[in-house]
Amino acid sequence: MRTPVIAGNWKLFKTIAESVALINELKPLVANNHGVEIVVAPVFTALSPVCAAIQGSNIRLAAQNCFWEEEGAFTGEVAPKLLKDAGCSHVIIGHSERRQYFGETDLSVNKKTKAAIAARLTAIVCVGETLAERESEQTFSVIEKQVQAGLAGLAVDDFAKVVIAYEPVWAIGTGKTASDAQAQEVHLFIRNLIAGLFNQSIAGAVRILYGGSVKPDNVKGLMAQPDIDGALVGGASLKAESFAAIATFNV
Numbered sequence: 001m002r003t004p005v006i007a008g009n010w011k012l013f014k015t016i017a018e019s020v021a022l023i024n025e026l027k028p029l030v031a032n033n034h035g036v037e038i039v040v041a042p043v044f045t046a047l048s049p050v051c052a053a054i055q056g057s058n059i060r061l062a063a064q065n066c067f068w069e070e071e072g073a074f075t076g077e078v079a080p081k082l083l084k085d086a087g088c089s090h091v092i093i094g095h096s097e098r099r100q101y102f103g104e105t106d107l108s109v110n111k112k113t114k115a116a117i118a119a120r121l122t123a124i125v126c127v128g129e130t131l132a133e134r135e136s137e138q139t140f141s142v143i144e145k146q147v148q149a150g151l152a153g154l155a156v157d158d159f160a161k162v163v164i165a166y167e168p169v170w171a172i173g174t175g176k177t178a179s180d181a182q183a184q185e186v187h188l189f190i191r192n193l194i195a196g197l198f199n200q201s202i203a204g205a206v207r208i209l210y211g212g213s214v215k216p217d218n219v220k221g222l223m224a225q226p227d228i229d230g231a232l233v234g235g236a237s238l239k240a241e242s243f244a245a246i247a248t249f250n251v
């Protein structure tokens with residue numbers, strides 16, 4: 001009942017030409033897979049050309065970040081409505097690299113999430129613990145705080161436009177995936193948290209993605225877990241063949 005989402009986070013990789021070439025390679029490989037919401041997140045400068053390249057396909061477009069104001073004297077920022085204007089249907093918010101290198105906080109995640117929803121974008125809200133936090137048994141308290149603060153004040157209806165991504169920081173770009181059971185445990189925790197903070201029907205419907213070294217050879221095991229509804233893929237999304245293999249895990 002929850003449509004799986006496979007999202008490729010291209011991070012700071014690829015020129016416009018390389019981005020469009022990747023899309024053109026990817027399109028035929030995933031064309032028949034209508035059971036999965038397939039999303040790619042190129043750099044800002046490639047959004048518009050990638051939007052043109054995905055026309056008529058089953059691939060959807062995400063930005064990797066946004067600001068929370070609609071317009072104003074905010075040099076260097078991009079508003080959700082401008083992402084919509086460039087063809088985005090989704091936006092990634094609060095990725096751990098933004099938290100780590102660009103001062104993203106639970107408060108800014110919350111403001112950005114609300115602004116994205118107001119612009120009718122689907123917010124892919126990222127949470128995840130560091131290795132030190134996992135080793136000191138703080139995983140659940142960290143996730144609880146990030147989910148509670150990041151989604152604070154959302155209305156029940158807003159959840160139609162929210163996807164949560166659980167990305168343990170120690171698994172991102174390290175080749176070290178959380179085991180199926182480790183991931184499932186946190187996904188279930190998040191779902192129960194949403195049930196408590198909001199309600200059971202939202203908890204049952206919200207898609208929770210796993211991210212962190214997802215590859216063609218581990219996606220099936222992860223997706224077989226009852227509370228894992230998709231993947232946010234970094235490194236393996238940069239090549240058409242590996243991303244297509246992940247995005248067609250179900251066929």
Ligand code: PGA
Pocket residue numbers: 009167171172173174175211212213214232233234235236
């Ligand atoms: P990775 O990145 O797949 O390269 O680990 C995941 C992410 O950062 O979203």
